[in-house]
Amino acid sequence: xxxxxxxxxxxxxxxxxxxxxxxxxxxxxxxxxxxxxxxxxxxxxxxxxxxxxxxxxxxxxxxxxxxxxxxxxxxxxxxxxxxxxxxxxxxxxxxxxxxxxxxxxxxxxxxxxxxxxxxxxxxxxxxxxxxxxxxxxxxxxxxxxxxxxxxxxxxxxxxxxxxxxxxxxxxxxxxxxxxxxxxxxxxxxxxxxxxxxxxxxxxxxxxxxxxxxxxxxxxxxxxxxxxxxxxxxxxxxxxxxxxxxxxxxxxxxxxxxxxxxxxxxxxxxxxxxxxxxxxxxxxxxxxxxxxxxxxxxxxxxxxxxxxxxxxxxxxxxxxxxxxxxxxxxxxxxxxxxxxxxxxxxxxxxxxxxxxxxxxxxxxxxxxxxxxxxxxxxxxxxxxxx
Numbered sequence: 001x002x003x004x005x006x007x008x009x010x011x012x013x014x015x016x017x018x019x020x021x022x023x024x025x026x027x028x029x030x031x032x033x034x035x036x037x038x039x040x041x042x043x044x045x046x047x048x049x050x051x052x053x054x055x056x057x058x059x060x061x062x063x064x065x066x067x068x069x070x071x072x073x074x075x076x077x078x079x080x081x082x083x084x085x086x087x088x089x090x091x092x093x094x095x096x097x098x099x100x101x102x103x104x105x106x107x108x109x110x111x112x113x114x115x116x117x118x119x120x121x122x123x124x125x126x127x128x129x130x131x132x133x134x135x136x137x138x139x140x141x142x143x144x145x146x147x148x149x150x151x152x153x154x155x156x157x158x159x160x161x162x163x164x165x166x167x168x169x170x171x172x173x174x175x176x177x178x179x180x181x182x183x184x185x186x187x188x189x190x191x192x193x194x195x196x197x198x199x200x201x202x203x204x205x206x207x208x209x210x211x212x213x214x215x216x217x218x219x220x221x222x223x224x225x226x227x228x229x230x231x232x233x234x235x236x237x238x239x240x241x242x243x244x245x246x247x248x249x250x251x252x253x254x255x256x257x258x259x260x261x262x263x264x265x266x267x268x269x270x271x272x273x274x275x276x277x278x279x280x281x282x283x284x285x286x287x288x289x290x291x292x293x294x295x296x297x298x299x300x301x302x303x304x305x306x307x308x309x310x311x312x313x314x315x316x317x318x319x320x321x322x323x324x325x326x327x328x329x330x331x332x333x334x335x336x337x338x339x340x341x342x343x344x345x346x347x348x349x350x351x352x353x354x355x356x357x358x359x360x361x362x363x364x365x366x367x368x369x370x371x372x373x374x375x376x377x378x379x380x381x382x383x384x385x
Contacts, residue, residue, distance in 0.1 A: 009368075009370055011281070011367045011368050012368040014033045014034060014035065014277075014367070014368070015031055015032075015033055015034065015368055016034060017031070017368065018347075020347055021347050021348075021349065022347065022348045022349070022350075022373040022374075022376050022377075023349045023366075023368065023369070023373075024348065024349060024350040024363045024364055024369065024373060024374065024377075025349045025350055025351050025362075025364055026219070026220070026318070026364040026365070026366040026369075027168070027171070027196055027219060027220075027318070027319045027351070027362070027364045028349075028351060028364075029218075029219075029225065030216070030218040030219040030220070030222070030223075030225060031222075031366065031368075032218065032222060032223070032224050032225065032274070033222055033274075033277050035273070035277060036222055036223065036224060036270055036273045036274050036277055037224065037270075039270045039273040040224045040266045040267065040269075040270040040273075043265075043266040043269045043270060044264075044266050047265075047266070055262070059258075059265060060258060062269060063083065063258055063265065063268060063269070064078065064254075065272075066083075066268055066269050066271055066272050067081055067082070067083065067254075069271070069272035069275060070083075070217065070229055070271055070272070070275065073198070073203075073221070073275050074198055074203045074204070074205045074215070074229075074231070075203070075204040075205060075206065075207070076205045076206055076231050077206075079253075079254055080206075080231055080232060080233070080234065080237070080253075081205075081229050081230070081231045082229065082230050082253065082254055082257035082258065083227070083228070083229055083230075083257065083258075083268040083271075084214065084228045084229060084230045084242075084257070085226045085227070085228060086195075086216055086218070086226060086227075086228045087193060087194065087195035087214040087215060087216050087228050088113075088115055088116065088119070088195075089228070089243060090212075090214035090228055090229070090230035091116055091119060091162070091191065091193060091214050092119050092243060093230065093240065093241065093242055093243050094191050094212050094214075094230075094232075094240060095119055095120060095122075095123040095160075096123065096241075096243060097239055097240050097241045098123070098159070098160060098189075098239075100123060100124060100126075100127045100129040100159060100160075101127060101128075101129065102127060102128035102129065103128070103129065103157055104124070104127075104129040104130075104157060104159040105124075105129065105130055105131075105132045105155060105157045105158045105159060106120045106123065106124050106129065106130070106131050106132065106158075106159065106160050106161075106162065107132045107133075107134060107150070107153055107154060107158050107160070107161040107162070107183070107188065108120055108131065108132075108133055108134070108161075108162045108163075109133065109134045109135075109136050109146070109149065109150065109163065109164070109167075109174075110133055110134065110135045110136050111136050111164055111167035111169070111170050111172060111174075112133075112162065112164060112167075112193070113164065113167075113168045113169075113193060113195065116162065116193055117131070117133075120162060129159070132153055132158070133153070134149040134150045134152070134153040135149060136149050137149075137356075138170065138310055138311075138355055138356040139308055139309065139310050139311060139323075139356070140170075140172060140310065140311035140312070140315060141312070142312070143174075143175045143178070143315075146174060146175060146179070147175065147178060147179065147182065150163075150179055150182065150183070151182055154182065154183060154186040154188065155186070156186070156187060158183070158186055158187070158188040159188060159189065160188060160189050160190070160191060161179070161183040161188045161189070161190050161191070162190075162191045162192075162193060163176055163179045163180070163183075163190065163191075163192055163193065164192075164193045164194075164195075165192050165193065165194040165195075165196070165197040165201075165208075165215075166194070166195070166196035166197050166200060166201070166317060166319070168195060168196065169321075169351075169353045169355060169362065170310050170311065170321055170353075170355060170362075171310070171311075171316055171317075171319035171320055171321045171362055172310070172311045172315050172316070172321075173201065173315050173316065173317050176192050176208050176210070177207070177208050177209055180192070180208055180209045180210045181209060184209070189211045189212075189236070190209075190210040190211050190212075191210060191211060191212040191213070191214070192208055192210045192212070192213045192214070193214060194213055194214060194215035194216075195214070195215065195216045195219070195228075196216070196219055196220065196317075196319070197215055197220075198215040198216065198217060198219075198220060198221050198229075199217075199219065199220030199221035199222070199275075199278055199287070200219070200220040200287065200290075200317050200318045200319075201287060201317045201318075202284060202287065203215075205231050206231075206233075210233070211232070211233050211235075211236045212230065212231065212232050212233070212236065212240070213230075213231040214228060214229065214230050214231070215228060215229055215231075216228045217229060217271050217274060217275075218267070218274075220278075220318065220366075221271070221274050221275055221278055222274035222275075222277045222278055223267060223268075223270060223271040223273075223274035223275075224266070224267040224270050224271075224274075225267065226264070226267045227267035227268055227270075227271050227274075230257070232253060237252075237253035238253070240253060241256055242256055242257050242260045243260075244260040244261055245260075246259055246260045246261050247259055248260075281367050286367060287317070287318065289365075289367075290317075290318035290365040290366060290367075290369075291316070291317050291318055291365070293365040293369065293370075293371070294316060294317075294318055294319060294320045294363060294364065294365035295313045295316055295320060296371070297320070297363060297365070297371065297374035298313065298316065298320035298321070298322050298363060299313060300374070300375075300378075301322045301361075301363075301374065301377060301378060302322050302323070304378045304382065305322070305323075305324070305325040305378070305381060305382065306325060307322060307323035307324065307325050308322075308323050309321065309322055309323075310322075310323065310355065310356075310360060318364055318365050318366070319362055319363065319364045319365075320362070320363055321353070321355075321360045321361070321362045321363075322360060322361055322363070323358055323359070323360050324338075324352070324358075324359045324360060324361055324381055325381055325382070326359050326381070330354065330357060330358055330359050331354060332354040334354075334359060335352045335353055335354045335359050336352070338352045338359065339351065339352040342380070346376070346380055348376055348377065348380070350362065350363055350377065361377065361381075363377070
């Protein structure tokens, strides 16, 4: 086992990052190592040698081998887990498969990913149901604030509660097991949006207790993009269908999702290579190293700018969010402009977000990062404060 040091430079060549770029946005779209891309290319070449043979006779067994590897990494049974293109498509599949009725409620928090909030709004609006939001006040002081906010919005009409495991914009790691328990006690089904969790934090999907769990593999588990998974508890599998109904309909949960039409399966087949790469860089040690690095970097930036974190450092894993020392025009439009300015003028990739009527920077840590990457941010905003 290889344990990653705090210095990321020795590992940077594993990726195709531009020279001089401080890449602090691994959580945005992931970053696939060259060795994993090579594995994907080898699958693509193998398919093209005889697509009929591969897709007709070989694919099912190969997908199941890949599924078993992913399932083991998140402590699930392989028959309960299927590949999807990303967390968004998995969440939409669940939402579209539920038979909501007029008056039903879908509960999310104010930290929910905007695309998922819109998917919930769409599913509710089709039948006269409604989307309910539990407001999480920021900056966060403790997990108890999250639990109280959610409990106050659960009602006997709540059919489904959707909770982030790691909230995207705020980077807050949520107490999903406790949230699931209180939602179930209120009679609601629960879906967890784990877009960022696999590979960022140690994950035991069944232990969360939810009815569905979706996660991306192309972010922190290093799979090629367009690779995620949907896990479903056995009681809800029969009613869970892919967005594209195809030949597998009525054949069972796993078969339905394995074939939804002709598509590029190489990202899924290369997912085990991403998990192996994660293990080669230390696995649990890598996750701890990234967590320590980003917490220290965020704390230093907040101290330098005289600002604060959006949550206690203990609520962050491999991403953290720091308030920028800016006044005046604090709007989503300015957030976008600042993010572009960082990229184009300073060669820094970092997410600038608008939350709680303020502008914040979200930083991420991965094996290729080192403390000097984050120190490049400090003077940029010190000058514009």
